[in-house]
Amino acid sequence: MSVAHRTLECPVFSQLLPKKSKSRAWEHFGLPANESGQIVSQDIAVCKLCWSPVSAKSGSTSNLFGHLRFHHPLKFSKVSNKSKVVADSAIFSILCCC
Ligand SMILES: [Zn+2]
Numbered sequence: 513m514s515v516a517h518r519t520l521e522c523p524v525f526s527q528l529l530p531k532k533s534k535s536r537a538w539e540h541f542g543l544p545a546n547e548s549g550q551i552v553s554q555d556i557a558v559c560k561l562c563w564s565p566v567s568a569k570s571g572s573t574s575n576l577f578g579h580l581r582f583h584h585p586l587k588f589s590k591v592s593n594k595s596k597v598v599a600d601s602a603i604f605s606i607l608c609c610c
Contacts, residue, residue, distance in 0.1 A: 522565040523553045531557070536591035537576035540584070541566065561587065 528542025529551060541557035544565075557568040557576055566579045580588035 520556065520565050520567060522558070522563075523556055525552050525558070528558055528560065531571075533571065533573070535573040535576070537573040537580065539591060540580060540587055541568070541576055559583070 523544045524546075525544030526547045527545050527549070529545045529549065531538045531541065531543050538557070540560050542560055543551045544553055544556060544558050545551045555567060555569045556565045558565055559579060561584050564579065564583070567575045577588065577592065580591065
């Protein structure tokens with residue numbers, strides 16, 4: 513019924529709250545929250561490294577890892593190595609280019 517807004521606008525927030533998640537991707541992301549600590553968007557994570565909003569619908573971390581892999585490959589290799597994330601061959605190509 514409502515038109516899904518596809519553009520990922522960075523929500524207005526005054527702080528980033530850590531997400532309680534086992535995924536190490538969240539080490540570099542936070543949930544945008546207002547001054548009183550209320551999360552303003554559950555579906556958007558904000559990258560602490562470049563302050564870009566990244567879609568994290570239903571706690572999905574695939575976009576978070578995708579963001580790290582594309583924008584912060586060094587951070588990505590760190591969080592993906594130590595976690596039990598299924599390694600894909602792209603990780604190795606990134607390591608090779610560093
Ligand atoms: Zn980033």
